[in-house]
Amino acid sequence: METIVFSLVTGIILGASFIFFKLKQRYQQKIHQLSERILYLENKEKKRLKNAEIYKNKLKSQEIQSIEPELTNHQQQIEYIKQCELSCKKPMNWEAVKYFYYLNEWIQRNQLNWYVSFEVSMGAFIRTTGKEDAELKKSAFSSYNSKRVDFLLIDNQGHPRGVIEYHGSGHYLSDDANDRMQVKKLVLKKVNVPLIEVPEQLDKQAFFKRLQGVL
Known part of the structure; x- marks a missing residue:
């Protein structure tokens, strides 16, 4: 069982x-x-x-x-x-106009056969040269051609002699102002064109001194 x-x-x-x-x-x-x-x-x-x-x-x-x-x-x-x-509108704001006149006065004082242009595209006086890839050169040109300088000094032969950037009250209203300035600085350094940065409300004599020290 x-x-x-x-x-x-x-x-x-x-x-x-x-x-x-x-x-x-x-x-x-x-x-x-x-x-x-x-x-x-x-x-x-x-x-x-x-x-x-x-x-x-x-x-x-x-x-x-x-x-x-x-x-x-x-x-x-x-x-x-x-x-x-x-x-029509003014091509320069009221703050920048006085520095345009200051520049012309400084040229006359120093008896230079130079001229002043304003709001100039960087592609108008800088070109991309070298043996780099064509697409790379095109991209580089587009990167700086979209930027403008406040004032461009040229000699009687049309050669760039200096760039003046005025940092007025409206300069830093744009979020990318510093980034755009860095691009301009790099380009001008690569082509050996002097850059003078002018802070807001710089007086005439201090402006002339700054120009004399760089140019």
Whole structure:
């Protein structure tokens, strides 16, 4: 009798163990399948987002290309201008004007055959030379051509002799004023054109002294 009971209990235990391991195996398979499904969906979503970004950039590029021809078309430019009211304005603000006159006075005092230009694009008197890659040279030119100097001194042959930057009350209203100034400094240093920085409300004699010390 005891042998029968022992055999029965052993059979139940073995059966239960077999069922447990089978269920565990199926559970692990389900977990594995679920993990693979999640990974598949994640990769699919990443691919969808990437394609959406590519499509967005493509549309943006097409929009830019569709706008640029209009801006380079002279007839379109004329149409834009015809539809807008225009008026003259002072090319220099009231703070900078006095330094324009100071510069002309300093030139006359020192009997120099020099001239003063104002609000000059750096690309007008600086060029990119050398044997660098054409695209790199183009990018470098674009980087400084967009910057303007307040005053440019040129001699009677048209050669740049100095740049004057006036840091008036409105100079630091722009968040990128310092960054733009750093670009100008680097460019002028590379071409050996002296730079004179003029702080706000510098008087005439101090201005002349600063010019004399640099030029």
